[in-house]
Amino acid sequence: DGSPAIVGVVGALQLDVLKERLNFEYTLPVDFEMSRFSVCRWIAADDKAEMHRFIEAHRGDIARDLDNDPVFLAQHAFSLNYEAERWKAIRFAAVKDYQVRDKAA
Known part of the structure; x- marks a missing residue:
């Protein structure tokens, strides 16, 4: 892109x-x-609409990995924790779980 x-x-x-x-x-x-970012987390949600809302609300803070999976970029741990508290339906993972992806494929 x-x-x-x-x-x-x-x-x-x-x-x-x-x-x-x-x-x-x-x-x-x-x-x-x-970069202004110091923390990154892979993000996922059971509710696709909620995931879409989160990504749209954080467009400048979202990257995609080589598998095109979304990664949330935070300036620091405080901002990551703040967003995690605000978006309870979003899961933030420090390590990508390939087993979950493989089961979905």
Whole structure:
């Protein structure tokens, strides 16, 4: 869709390693910018309409992973917890559950 890729890492050293490997192995020079987001969670809901409402209400805070599943991006843990309290029907997962996806397929 033309959106820039988002790379999440635990520490800055991981970005340095990724940058060097992309340049050395693929001759692909890259630069990284800090994002305003520091927390991400995969989101799901049993009610598709509620999920759609959440995504529409947070359009600038939603990314898609390689499987096109929605990921909520939060500035910090406080904002994540705040939204989780407001949207009880939305499940926020720190780890993607592939077993759930495989059962639905």
